[in-house]
Amino acid sequence: MTRFVGYTRELTPGTGTAADVAELMAAGAVRVFTDDATADPRTRPGLAECLTFLESGDVLVVSSAAHLSHAVTHFVSTLAGLTDLAVQFRSLSEPALCTGVEPGVDPAQVYAALERLRRRLVSVRTRAGMASAAASGKRPGRPTVMTAEKVAMAVELRRLDRPMTHIARVLGVSANSVQRALDQLPHDG
Template identity: 75%
Template sequence: MTRLVGYTRQLAPELGPAADVEALTTAGAVRVFVDDETADPRRRPALTDCLAFLQPGDVLVVPSAVHLSHAVTHFATTVTALETRGVAFRSLTEPAFCTGDEHAVDPAQVLAAVEGLRRRLVSLRTRAGMASAAAAGKRPGRPTVMTPEKVAMAVELRNLDRPITHIARVLGVSANSVQRALAPLPRHPDSTS
């Protein structure tokens, strides 16, 4: 008899796994393995337990391929290893990835699904990196060209009623950079422009 076994992982702190577990149970999973977001994507204990639990004839069911793998190569390796063991794979949201006798798919759909998986994984890694940088007190993105010394000089020149374009030329930066740096600062009470 074919058993459906579910697996999911929490992709972000704000995305709890409850909805995924419900979807997998509704799809017929007899057991659902869950890794929380603190698990290292490369060493997930629930995924290891899930893969060990699967037997020939079973079907591994996931909400989407991004829940199973942290990289496209990991996904391909995992699904190939499952197929070798006689275990089918099913994604609730990506039919192109489903394996088994009843799932004949157009190769173009598979390639499109792989590209979608790659983009979602890149997005997840980017968001995780930005959250990590913010937690470390770093501001992600390109550093500003306006050093504290340049901001002080811009304030001084602006208080002398110099136009933004003139200040930008003197400092060797763009007018937009000067405007952004001066925007949060109050103007000198004597200046009118």
């Protein structure tokens, strides 16, 4: 008898998995395994338990392939492992990535779905990295070229009515950098 077994993971800290679990249960999952965002994406205990629980003829159901894998290569190798176990795969949001369900799927749809998955996973990793940097007090992005000394010199030169291009040339930075730095300063009356 075919069992639908669900799996989901928290993509970003604090989002929870309750909505995904409810969606998977509504899709017919008899059991749903979960991992939170703190789990290392390469060694998720919930996913390992899920893969051990699956038997030949089962269907692994996810709300999105991004919840199953942290990288496209991991997704493809996981599907290969499922195929070896005679387990089918079903993504509720990406039907082109499902196995054994629709025999006439156009390969272009599969490639497009894999590309969307890759983009989504990059986005998830980027947001997680930015959140981690912010939590440790770091500001993401390029460091500014305008040091406190350069800003002070720019303020003095501006008070002498020097043009932005002149100030930029003296400081060895772009006029846009000078303008941004001066715009961030509080304006006096």
